[in-house]
Amino acid sequence: MTCNEASRLIGPFVDDELDVRSAVDVEGHLARCAACAQEKSEITALRDTVRERLPRFDPPDGLEDRLFRATRVVALPKRRIPWRGAALVAAAACATLVAASTLHPARDAAVEEIVDAHVRSLQAQHLTDVASSDQHTVKPWFQGRIDFAVPARDFADRGFVLAGGRLDVLSGHPAAALVYRRRQHVLNLFVAPASTDEPRRDFSLRGYRIATWTQDGLRYRLVSDVPASESDELISLLRGADSSR
Ligand SMILES: [Zn+2]
Numbered sequence: 416m417t418c419n420e421a422s423r424l425i426g427p428f429v430d431d432e433l434d435v436r437s438a439v440d441v442e443g444h445l446a447r448c449a450a451c452a453q454e455k456s457e458i459t460a461l462r463d464t465v466r467e468r469l470p471r472f473d474p475p476d477g478l479e480d481r482l483f484r485a486t487r488v489v490a491l492p493k494r495r496i497p498w499r500g501a502a503l504v505a506a507a508a509c510a511t512l513v514a515a516s517t518l519h520p521a522r523d524a525a526v527e528e529i530v531d532a533h534v535r536s537l538q539a540q541h542l543t544d545v546a547s548s549d550q551h552t553v554k555p556w557f558q559g560r561i562d563f564a565v566p567a568r569d570f571a572d573r574g575f576v577l578a579g580g581r582l583d584v585l586s587g588h589p590a591a592a593l594v595y596r597r598r599q600h601v602l603n604l605f606v607a608p609a610s611t612d613e614p615r616r617d618f619s620l621r622g623y624r625i626a627t628w629t630q631d632g633l634r635y636r637l638v639s640d641v642p643a644s645e646s647d648e649l650i651s652l653l654r655g656a657d658s659s660r
Contacts, residue, residue, distance in 0.1 A: 416444045421451045429458050525586060526618045529625050532583055533603045533638040536592065542601065543579030543594050553580045557591050563608050563633070565591040570652050575602070585636070595649065602639035602649065609634035615650070626650055 421444040427433050428441045445452045536542050545556040553567035560582055569577035578594040583605060590607040615628035624646050626637045635653065639646055 416440050418444075418448060418451055421445070421448065422454060425451065425455045425458055429455065429462060526620050526625055528585055529605065529627075529636050529638050530620050530623050532585060532592070532605065533601075533623060536581070536583070536594070536603055537601060541581065544581035546579040548577050548579075550577060553577060553593070556580060557582075561589050561591050563591075565593070565606055566633070567593055568653070570595070570649065573648070573652060574598075575649050575652065590636075597639075597641050597645060597649075600639060600641045602637060602641065602646070604653070605634075605636040605638075607634050607636075608632060628654070630654060 421441055424433060424437060424441050425445075428438060433441065445455055545553055547553050547556075548569055548571060550567045550569045554565060557565040557567070557580060565580065567577060567580060569575075571577070574597060576596045578596045578601070580594065581592045583590050583592040585605055585607060588607055590605045593604040593606065595602040595604065609629040609632055611629070613627070613629045613634070615626060618625040618627075623638050623640055624643060626635075626646060628635050628650075630653075637646060637650060637653075
């Protein structure tokens with residue numbers, strides 16, 4: 416055995432990975448060759464150091480049990496078909512969701528933007544430019560600041576208090592943001608001119624509920640974290656409200 420051959424095999428030899436014949440050959444070479452013997456003792460020293468110095472972690476309590484149970488779930492007998500059925504339904508639902516979101520990237524970006532504008536209004540201490548629950552104050556405030564009449568209406572008697580309004584920008588266009596308060600929640604209603612009529616659409620993103628619709632040439636985008644039943648209530652108030660109020 417040459418030094419080159421030995422050098423290649425010293426690592427596996429130290430790790431007990433060689434077959435008996437190769438191990439005997441390496442052992443014979445090491446006995447005759449000081450250089451290779453030196454290399455072997457360096458590798459052994461390194462291995463021992465690694466074993467001693469590297470931190471070791473005990474597995475957390477119950478890991479073994481959990482792994483065991485997880486493996487048993489995977490190896491379910493055939494009579495547990497309902498579970499597999501449910502998993503297939505869930506997988507199909509996920510696939511549908513993925514497909515839906517990849518089919519409408521532009522809409523997703525628009526919904527993202529609505530949520531971002533909502534979150535920004537809550538974080539930046541810039542919820543309102545005009546703080547008033549008086550629709551006769553909020554509505555005229557927008558005049559001259561935005562080129563359409565903003566239907567600012569208060570629904571305090573129904574638990575949706577008009578807190579004020581501000582100018583915002585959505586999709587690169589100015590939008591009026593009307594701010595409603597419901598208990599400790601804030602609802603942002605973005606209003607902007609609409610060029611087409613669109614039915615109501617509902618989305619949820621990052622824990623927020625978003626509804627969009629058009630009415631009387633205006634596009635409405637409502638975002639909040641109130642329960643669906645409550646945002647629905649405000650939407651029907653907005654859609655049903657007498658716009659001359
Ligand atoms: Zn050698």
